[in-house]
Amino acid sequence: MKQRITQLIFATLVLIAIIFLTTYKLPYYIYQPGNASPLNPMIDIEGSQNSKGDMHLVTVRGGQATPIYYLWAKLKPFYQIYPLEEIRPEGISQEEYNHIQIEYMESSQDQAIAVAFKAANKEVQYEFDGVFVSYVDDEMPAAQVLQGGDEILSVDGQLVEQTEDLSQYVGSLDVNETVHLTLLRNGSEVEVDVGLATFPENPDKVGMGVGLVTKRNVVTEPEVIFNSGEIGGPSAGLMFSLEIFDRITPVDYTKGYQICGTGTIDGDGIVGRIGGIDKKVVASDQDGCDVFFAPNEEGAIESNYSVASQTAKEIETDMVVVPIDTFDEAVDYLEKLQPKSA
Numbered sequence: 001m002k003q004r005i006t007q008l009i010f011a012t013l014v015l016i017a018i019i020f021l022t023t024y025k026l027p028y029y030i031y032q033p034g035n036a037s038p039l040n041p042m043i044d045i046e047g048s049q050n051s052k053g054d055m056h057l058v059t060v061r062g063g064q065a066t067p068i069y070y071l072w073a074k075l076k077p078f079y080q081i082y083p084l085e086e087i088r089p090e091g092i093s094q095e096e097y098n099h100i101q102i103e104y105m106e107s108s109q110d111q112a113i114a115v116a117f118k119a120a121n122k123e124v125q126y127e128f129d130g131v132f133v134s135y136v137d138d139e140m141p142a143a144q145v146l147q148g149g150d151e152i153l154s155v156d157g158q159l160v161e162q163t164e165d166l167s168q169y170v171g172s173l174d175v176n177e178t179v180h181l182t183l184l185r186n187g188s189e190v191e192v193d194v195g196l197a198t199f200p201e202n203p204d205k206v207g208m209g210v211g212l213v214t215k216r217n218v219v220t221e222p223e224v225i226f227n228s229g230e231i232g233g234p235s236a237g238l239m240f241s242l243e244i245f246d247r248i249t250p251v252d253y254t255k256g257y258q259i260c261g262t263g264t265i266d267g268d269g270i271v272g273r274i275g276g277i278d279k280k281v282v283a284s285d286q287d288g289c290d291v292f293f294a295p296n297e298e299g300a301i302e303s304n305y306s307v308a309s310q311t312a313k314e315i316e317t318d319m320v321v322v323p324i325d326t327f328d329e330a331v332d333y334l335e336k337l338q339p340k341s342a
Helices: 002-023 065-074 093-121 163-169 237-248 277-286 304-315 328-337
Strands: 028-038 044-045 054-064 078-083 126-138 151-156 178-183 188-193 196-201 200-205 210-219 222-224 258-261 291-295 320-324
Touching: 002 054, 028 065, 044 237, 044 304, 054 237, 054 277, 065 078, 093 126, 093 210, 093 237, 126 163, 126 328, 151 163, 163 200, 163 210, 163 237, 237 258, 237 291, 277 291, 277 304, 291 304, 304 320, 320 328
Parallel strands: 054 258, 258 291, 291 320
Antiparallel strands: 028 054, 028 078, 044 222, 126 151, 126 210, 151 178, 178 188, 196 200
8 A cells, every 4th residue: 555655646746746847837938940831832922823843931930848848858969958038038028929920921021022023014003001119128117008919190280101121210309308199999990199109129210119010901903812821920031032032923833843042031032031041941851842042131140041051051951042132132042043853
């Protein structure tokens, strides 16, 4: 009887230890290689062509560390551990953080549509659908009166249609001034006054202390519909634009290859830096990609391209890593690429 009780206690302690090691949340966040997913199933364009190869969206997988996950990450190459506050600023919940990332993704999709259609000499129109608060800095004046999800209709009587309307106006004012905002919150119009202050990390900049995002609809013919689920962040902008361009033009720009890559895209087709480039190279290699486009940052030291190139050497991949500064450079590379032999 005594032995059975001892065994039961031991089993209970082991179970508690397992639960602790696998579920207790540590104040760290871990990034690791994700995967390279073909973009064709994620984008619907009526009447568009199918290509022999594929453009790919490449992800980095991440999550808050548990003790066992932390130890595993210490042993694995290309796993990176960060203090949680470096990834998710203090005062922003996981739900708010995820919402911000989805907003970034939607914005990058809009930019990608515009870049691709303009490059294909097709018309693009915009329907603005409001400026919204994506997050509020707890250390700034806005924390007292604004909430994530608020739609800002006007500032000091001036209509706000785009983020720039508000940020440029506020940026022209002096510290300790106050602006009057008209908001739409939960379906009701609200009037608030918000003080201005300098940012703790940037004392030369004046603001309210909010993140803003402009919601707009890009109107094209044919319509582009995304089905990217809960993937967040702006880093797929370049690959979205290439996939759309490939689909709405008569040329097969994939040439039968599996084309991977990463980088933000702006309205002028400039490709910007992203995080976790080494992990995306690993993920692309593991999923059989032939080409990987990496932001070149105009040849800057420690650019995304330089890190990607070094990672490719470390893992001894046959995948070609290509430095890219603009959408046009990526298209030019694909135009000169010889079709893949069967």
